[in-house]
Amino acid sequence: MTRSEQAKKYFEEGYNCTQAVVLAFKDKIEIDQNLLLKTVSSFGGGMSRLREVCGAVSGMFFVAGALYGYNDIHDKNKKIEHYARIQNLAKKFRDKNGSIVCRDLLGLKSKQSDKPIPEDRTPDYYRKRPCAILVECAASIIEDYVNSIENKNRVSSN
Numbered sequence: 001m002t003r004s005e006q007a008k009k010y011f012e013e014g015y016n017c018t019q020a021v022v023l024a025f026k027d028k029i030e031i032d033q034n035l036l037l038k039t040v041s042s043f044g045g046g047m048s049r050l051r052e053v054c055g056a057v058s059g060m061f062f063v064a065g066a067l068y069g070y071n072d073i074h075d076k077n078k079k080i081e082h083y084a085r086i087q088n089l090a091k092k093f094r095d096k097n098g099s100i101v102c103r104d105l106l107g108l109k110s111k112q113s114d115k116p117i118p119e120d121r122t123p124d125y126y127r128k129r130p131c132a133i134l135v136e137c138a139a140s141i142i143e144d145y146v147n148s149i150e151n152k153n154r155v156s157s158n
Helices: 003-013 017-023 033-047 055-068 076-097 102-106 123-128 131-157
Strands: none
Touching (some): 003 131, 017 055, 017 131, 033 055, 033 102, 055 076
């Protein structure tokens, strides 16, 4: 099973969109799973149902940061490199889906945040929302990116 398929499965099990994407990469992220789930729990629903940046996109960004982010605040080049990476990932998602904003992806007209109460995950929920597909898409984009970095590292180490 690919990581993107695993992410979709996690979403369908009830994890929020961010958690689903991040969990698909849990073996690569050196954080306890319980802490990992708590850390990203706020980002589902476009930032806790504020319908801002899509939670699947936030999950993709989290994985990129955990694996390739910078930690030296004085290394401007690493910061630039990382921001360029994130913008490139966002562009790939936007090119495939039209936006990285939750409310746009869901076709919501209002700019207001949604109620904090998540909808029950019923068959109707999955029929009317593209979230599982968006989770799979975001996970696929970061999966391809991680694979390309790993392949590049394998080639350069040989």
